[in-house]
């Protein structure tokens with residue numbers, strides 16, 4: 001029997017206990033909403049990055065990748081609108097001095113209401129947010145009697161905007177002109193390199209530029225483990241298209257990205273699209289792909305039709321042309337499309353949120369009790385392609401030459417996929433440990449291996465075991481990784 005209800009606290013402690021994710025600076029009592037990836041977390045993260053990169057870059061002839069710097073010229077953030085617009089409506093409780101993001105405060109309140117009433121409140125809130133109606137939002141909070149979780153009072157300030165960008169100083173003299181920002185999205189690094197890549201890569205529209213990298217946001221209410229962090233990673237792709245074709249490309253990328261999510265083995269009913277009511281300052285259409293996290297349906301990826309906003313703004317602020325010359329013939333006029341600033345469809349997925357999604361999906365507590373004895377296990381049922389360890393090689397004992405055979409197998413497999421070698425503890429204990437790390441295959445080398453070259457292979461999900469020849473192990477694991 002497996003249980004997969006709201007198990008976020010169990011997932012958090014499992015991640016810490018088994019070396020996936022640690023609170024940052026833990027020996028100094030941690031740093032709020034900042035996390036470190038441990039030895040298995042980093043493998044999981046790398047596998048997800050590779051999967052995304054392969055599907056976006058390698059599988060598309062017209063998409064290439066870049067890696068732009070985190071520090072960028074400060075005018076970029078003025079041009080992109082982040083200095084003036086990248087803010088969230090906040091409200092402070094005057095008694096506790098605690099600050100809340102208005103939407104989070106209302107969403108938290110709604111969690112305890114019945115679904116229909118809650119949905120109506122959220123719909124009303126989204127309308128108020130879309131109109132930037134701050135008085136309306138404050139009235140809503142007051143009328144609903146929403147209390148601060150610390151002071152338990154309704155003594156609220158007015159609703160105000162709060163910019164989410166972190167700033168720092170470039171150089172040794174702290175003058176205002178030296179203020180630079182930690183990028184709040186990786187996308188701008190792509191926009192400002194648009195022509196560099198287009199020209200050097202001889203790219204023809206439509207084409208895309210992909211990037212994986214860190215982003216930073218001074219989130220006021222950072223919560224939900226690695227769901228909302230202050231330092232996180234994004235996997236973004238900007239797809240440059242001819243003006244007027246953006247709607248069909250928007251639909252195309254919605255469908256393509258949903259297919260990617262489903263290919264993780266997560267069922268359709270765990271996902272849904274959520275169309276934005278309040279569009280970001282750069283978008284003419286936008287939606288989220290939401291996943292049913294332990295704390296409910298929440299955004300894991302955004303798909304945005306960003307128009308020509310960013311490139312136009314960079315042309316304006318940098319005074320450098322951001323145009324593309326399209327020599328394809330427009331059937332309507334019989335002439336080349338000529339010069340224009342491309343429109344952009346963006347796909348933007350949070351790497352850490354994807355990790356939380358696959359952890360939530362994989363984390364399973366199983367009761368294995370029989371009439372004779374009580375037993376249970378925690379198993380991470382990752383898709384094989386993203387499992388941190390693919391194969392555990394376990395000699396029954398160190399002596400009698402079993403360790404040597406195991407090391408030989410380890411050597412022949414390690415160049416193809418990540419293997420783990422373990423000779424301590426009973427086999428049963430070692431299997432359980434590998435279940436907890438999500439290792440799909442364990443092979444045990446025993447005395448029979450010495451006689452006929454066979455090993456016992458044990459399958460993580462079914463816990464079934466069979467004997468196969470050790471020469472077939474590598475092939476079996478490699479086939480299962482696709």
Ligand code: GAP
Pocket residue numbers: 184185186187217219226227228229230232233234236299300301302346348349350351352353
């Ligand atoms: N370039 C567009 C952009 O940044 P976004 O919807 O603000 O759009 C994209 O962010 C994705 O980045 C989100 O869907 C989410 O997965 C991830 N993300 C955003 N803020 C985050 C945070 N504070 N912690 C973790 N992931 C975050």
